[in-house]
Amino acid sequence: MDRELKRVWVPGPVIVGAGPAGLATAACLKKRGVPCLVIERETCIASLWKMKTYDRLRLHLPKKFCELPYMKFAPETPAYPRKQEYILYLDAYAKHFSIEPILGVEVRLAKYDSTMGFWHVQSNEFEFVCQWLIVAAGENAESVIPDIPGISYFGGRVFHSSLYGNGADYKGEDVLVVGCGNSGMEISLDLCNSGAQASIVVRNKLHVLPREMFGISTFGLSMWLLKRLPLRLVDRFLVLCSWLILGDTGWLGFKRPEIGPFELKDSTGKTPVLDVGTIAKVKAGQIKVVPGIQKFTTTGAEFSDGTKSKFDSIIFATGYRSNVASWLKDGELFDQEGHPKTPFPDSWKGKHGLYSVGFTGRGLLGISMDAQKVAEDILQQWSSETKHLRMEL
Structure with missing residues (x-):
């Protein structure tokens, strides 16, 4: 028989998740005088950043686009903060706003009681009862490894990129990186710089843009242009500039989609890759580009074009x-x-x-926008209820 849960009444919102989304929302609520409770399944805040990111990770966008509401980065922080610098920022953010989540609480069930008008949020130990429930667990809660034939027969190391730290352990190895988003491209670069032979799977068409154009952040330049010009015209400009800076990436194996990067993002949610040096290594032959995987073998992989290669490790x-x-x-x-x-x-x-909060597919900037909207909406209800209570008293 299941043990009885400890029921806890929460006067304000319950926020599920203590990553950037949960912290930003808690800060916005506190700024407005609305109390809240943050619960987190892991043993620390920002667990994805602290436990599941590789060492060389940097923010892909300039820091001004990655700040959470009401707190800027320290002036000495570089334009593109490193992983550890962003972790320090998040820790300082939680301390500044006195956000103290209850850690180690994994939500197993959350349901709305229409009769009483409250949410019941159940974990292994507690049942929180609240009027407002904010889901800030994020789009990246669980790692994904596709089911590709033969993977169980491969004799080398196989793991998700969330377990990758750095390339030191792979020196001299042949490593296959499955996935050509920003993480896959950066891990391939890190492996190459560490003395491994990296091969990266590019199965579909994608946009690769330089991180900066003419000394300006590509993202920042794009945001400025989109306020003044039609989206498709901005897309054409970005593709032209990318061709001038990176060259024709198609012959390298990175074929561009028929529609532009921002139109593609809006229609499918697929984010363009911001290059930080991988393309140069591909041009130099130091990183190989391979097509989609047909199946794995005991020693490597067979690709869609019929070629086969041996690998020591596979990183998804x-x-x-x-x-x-x-x-x-x-x-x-x-x-x-x-x-x-x-x-x-x-x-x-x-x-x-x-x-x-944090489900827009628009990264940290989208998180900040959501957090402000949610807090303001709850404030209106909170103020109304508080006023009503005062009148009753």
Whole structure:
């Protein structure tokens, strides 16, 4: 028989997740005088950044686009903060706003009681009862490894990129990196710089853009242009500049989609890759580009073009997925894949006091936008209820 849960009444919102999304939302609520409770399944805040990112990671966007609400980076922080610098920023952020999550609390079930008008959020030990529930567990809760034939027969190391630290242990090895997003490209570069022979799987068309154009952040330049010019014209400009800076990446194996990078992002959610040196290594023959995998063998892989290669290790840089659908019994705000049904910019609000933060596919900038909207919306209800209570007294 299951043991009885300790029921805890929470006067303000319950925030599930103590990553950047949860911290930003808690700070925005505190700024408005609304108390909240943050719960986190791991043993620390920002667990993805602290426990599942590689050593050489830097933010891909300039720091001004990655700041959380009401707190800037320290002036000495470089334009593109390193992993450890961002972790220090998040720790300082939590301390500055006195955000103290309850750690080690994994939500197993969250459901709305329409009779009483409250949410019941159950973990292995507690049942939190609240009027507002904010889902800030993020899009990257669980690592994804695709089911490719023969993977169980491969005799070398196989793991997800969330377990990759640096290339020191792979010197002299042939390593296959499956996935050509920003993580896959950077891990391939790190392996190459560490003395490994890296091969990267490029199965689909993708946009590769330089991180900077003419000494300016590509993202920052794009945001400036999009305020003044039509999206498709900005896309054409970016592709032209990328061709001038990086050359024709098609002959390297990185074929561009027919539509531009921002139009593709808006229609499919697929983010362009910001190059930090990988393309130069591919041009020099130091990183190999291979097509999609047909199947794995005991010693390596067979590719869609019929070629075969041997590898010592395989790293899956194949991303993450949301786990919200496994515990949230809602059916309104989130779909079965754990993503909001309503597209950006209106994906942050559901019914019955349910909210989401960090599910826009727009990174840290999207998190800040969501957090402000959610906090302001809850404030209006909080102020109204407080006023009503004062009148009753």
